[in-house]
Amino acid sequence: MATVSEDIDLNQVSGRARAYTSLFALPLKDRNWKGNPGDYAGSGAGSSLDFQDHRQYLPGDDPRHINWQAFGRTGDYTLKLYREEVRPIVEIILDVSGSMFSGEKKSRRVLEVFYFTFFAAEQAAASAKAYLVKGERWKHAEAHSVVTHRWTDEASALPDVDASAAPNLAVIPFRTRSLRILISDGLFPASPESTIRALQHNNGRAAILCPFSRDESDPGWNGNYEFIDTESGAKHERRIEPPLLKRYLQTYHNHFERWKGAAVRAQTPLARIPSDGSFEEAMKLEAIPAGAIQLA
Numbered sequence: 001m002a003t004v005s006e007d008i009d010l011n012q013v014s015g016r017a018r019a020y021t022s023l024f025a026l027p028l029k030d031r032n033w034k035g036n037p038g039d040y041a042g043s044g045a046g047s048s049l050d051f052q053d054h055r056q057y058l059p060g061d062d063p064r065h066i067n068w069q070a071f072g073r074t075g076d077y078t079l080k081l082y083r084e085e086v087r088p089i090v091e092i093i094l095d096v097s098g099s100m101f102s103g104e105k106k107s108r109r110v111l112e113v114f115y116f117t118f119f120a121a122e123q124a125a126a127s128a129k130a131y132l133v134k135g136e137r138w139k140h141a142e143a144h145s146v147v148t149h150r151w152t153d154e155a156s157a158l159p160d161v162d163a164s165a166a167p168n169l170a171v172i173p174f175r176t177r178s179l180r181i182l183i184s185d186g187l188f189p190a191s192p193e194s195t196i197r198a199l200q201h202n203n204g205r206a207a208i209l210c211p212f213s214r215d216e217s218d219p220g221w222n223g224n225y226e227f228i229d230t231e232s233g234a235k236h237e238r239r240i241e242p243p244l245l246k247r248y249l250q251t252y253h254n255h256f257e258r259w260k261g262a263a264v265r266a267q268t269p270l271a272r273i274p275s276d277g278s279f280e281e282a283m284k285l286e287a288i289p290a291g292a293i294q295l296a
Contacts, residue, residue: 003156004111005104010149013108016279017115021123024116024283025296027207027269028088028124028179089175090121092130093199094141095167095184096155098230106213109275109282110183113209116279117181118146129175135161136168163231166190169198177203181292186210186255192262200266207292208263208270210256217252217274221245 004010056078067078094100094114101107114130121128130141132155139158141151166188174180180199186192186208199206221240228235256272263270271286271293287293 004101004152005107007104008108008111010111010152013111014115014119014147014149017112018119020112020116020279020283021120021296023280023296024120024288025294026090026117026120026124026126026179026181027291027294028090028126029294088124088126089178090117090124090126090128091172091174091178091180091204092117092121092128093167093169093172093180093182093184094130094132094155095182096132096134096158097161097163097165097167097188099163099185099187100211102230103213103215103275105275106185106211106215109211109213109273109279112279113183113211113273115146117183117209126179131172132158133167133169133172134158135165136171137161138168138172160231163229164189165231166195169195170201174202174204177205179205179207182206182208184208184210185212185216186259187216192259193266196262196266196268200268206266206268208259208268209287209292210259210270210272211275212272213275218249219245221248 056076062079070076070078092114094110100110118128118130128143130143130146130151132139132141132151134155137158139154141154145151145154167182167184169182182195182199196206196208199208222242222245224237224239226235226237260270269287269290269292271283271290273282273287274285275282283293288295
């Protein structure tokens, strides 16, 4: 199983990721949320100073919200409704299967994206929860575990899975109407539709960030190679001729076109995040245009 390389300084990576929250933010401002009292528009009426609407007074309503001026004109009791302000819930799901850490460049980008989304949720005063998932198994990573990087040990402790195993999001206890951000390379054959449905369960809003490396999207294979299964570590030799490489590239392209199509139909922002280049450049390619991430 591939794991986070010891050559990667997690303090350095997380420090840079925290700094990126001054440039980018999570897509929270243009939606209504459900959560504890906070600074974002909620899905109901509340007691902020932002007027929303009127309705007829009903027994049990708070009389402090009666519109007495309207009563003086009409003799009818009506209520002033104000926008509910809440602290949204952000749930970050990190796919910790071996392919996510197959190579230092991709591993760094995965880590940057993970730490950035966590710190961006904190920056937005949201309630942040992180889940580690590998196949059928998952683990809730406490905030302290993320900040101290102990989550990497928790991820390594999850049992190995078959290389084709998809992260089973249906087993994760998502909160109602939370924002769920899935960080996964999508390198599994399960239908994207089923993954997105699970991500949106219970009125959830979803966004998908897919880190990838050039080694998988545009490999320059030609000749004999020894391939290593990222989950089991098993090795096998294969000769790659141009026709086989062409079929691989077409299959890879079709795979992510299906992901993008499913995301569009489900109105779920999806962005592929290259491991080459700076984090800022990588996020501006697809994440910003798709609405998965916003400019701060």
